[in-house]
Amino acid sequence: MQLTGLHVYPVKSMYRLSPETAEVQPWGLAGDRRWMLADATGRFVSQREDAALGQIRPGLLPGGALALTAPDGSRIEIAAPTPAAGDPVADVEVWGTRFRATEAAKEAHRWIAEHLGDYRLVHLDDPRARPVDPEYSEPGDTVSMADGFPLLLTTTASLDRLNELIAAEHPEEYEQLPMTRFRPSVVVSGAEAWAEDGWRRVRIGELTFKVVKPCGRCVVTTTDQETGERGGKEPLRTLARHHRLLRKAAFGQNLIPERPAGVEGDVLGTLRLGDDVEVLEDGAHWPADGR
Numbered sequence: 001m002q003l004t005g006l007h008v009y010p011v012k013s014m015y016r017l018s019p020e021t022a023e024v025q026p027w028g029l030a031g032d033r034r035w036m037l038a039d040a041t042g043r044f045v046s047q048r049e050d051a052a053l054g055q056i057r058p059g060l061l062p063g064g065a066l067a068l069t070a071p072d073g074s075r076i077e078i079a080a081p082t083p084a085a086g087d088p089v090a091d092v093e094v095w096g097t098r099f100r101a102t103e104a105a106k107e108a109h110r111w112i113a114e115h116l117g118d119y120r121l122v123h124l125d126d127p128r129a130r131p132v133d134p135e136y137s138e139p140g141d142t143v144s145m146a147d148g149f150p151l152l153l154t155t156t157a158s159l160d161r162l163n164e165l166i167a168a169e170h171p172e173e174y175e176q177l178p179m180t181r182f183r184p185s186v187v188v189s190g191a192e193a194w195a196e197d198g199w200r201r202v203r204i205g206e207l208t209f210k211v212v213k214p215c216g217r218c219v220v221t222t223t224d225q226e227t228g229e230r231g232g233k234e235p236l237r238t239l240a241r242h243h244r245l246l247r248k249a250a251f252g253q254n255l256i257p258e259r260p261a262g263v264e265g266d267v268l269g270t271l272r273l274g275d276d277v278e279v280l281e282d283g284a285h286w287p288a289d290g291r
Helices: 051-055 106-115 156-169 236-242
Strands: 002-006 021-025 035-038 057-060 066-069 075-078 089-094 097-103 120-123 151-155 186-189 199-204 207-216 248-257 269-272 277-282
Touching: 002 269, 035 089, 075 106, 089 120, 106 120, 151 156, 151 207, 156 186, 156 236, 156 248, 236 248
Parallel strands: 151 186
Antiparallel strands: 002 186, 021 269, 035 120, 057 066, 066 075, 089 097, 097 120, 151 248, 199 207, 199 277, 207 248
């Protein structure tokens, strides 16, 4: 098996970057979801509520700064705010977990308001601020502003199988789904369809990862990531019928990186397209009913 896709999402729910290499940190790929939009209550904003987020193209600049480009070509560069510089700190929330993040400059908020809505742009200057769900992690495991876990793994074989099922059952509606609908961090080729449901620990290149939980899917998977258009019932309808895990329509598995022996600091290692992928530990497939 090989690593054939790498994706970084600098701003939660915005467009992706697809580098050939990516450093891995304990809380995710370097630069991944250290920024997000929050509403007036501090709750995160995603494509679930506003599909237009996916049409903003982000770029990562030196020093943790961010560049955003709108579909009309309007562009802004935003310095990474820090409490040490006196930037305002906000109490924000992702799926019930509240933590502190730092607000971007007012001109960034004006740009966001012009192109998206009345949201605040915040930056997670301390990636140790948000713990991973303790039911699926070890003490000290943290995550960026991703939905719940540092990385998401998908396989091309499972996507092929899903497309086959949709085509067989709903040929009149069938349009081949690309992997981008599922917004993975890492994509693996050469496995059997749904094999990842039984993986518990994997090696990708020089690094090892715990496979901790299936990814329950939402309406974002029905959204064309290139156009922002919301589609019909797929893939949620077919996943709900054929691939339910832990009571949810599921696709992909969440990962937590392991720190290699002797490695200190924030960078655990580097992933590269073409890296070999090896299953180190297998287990029973996750149950459909959650028990």
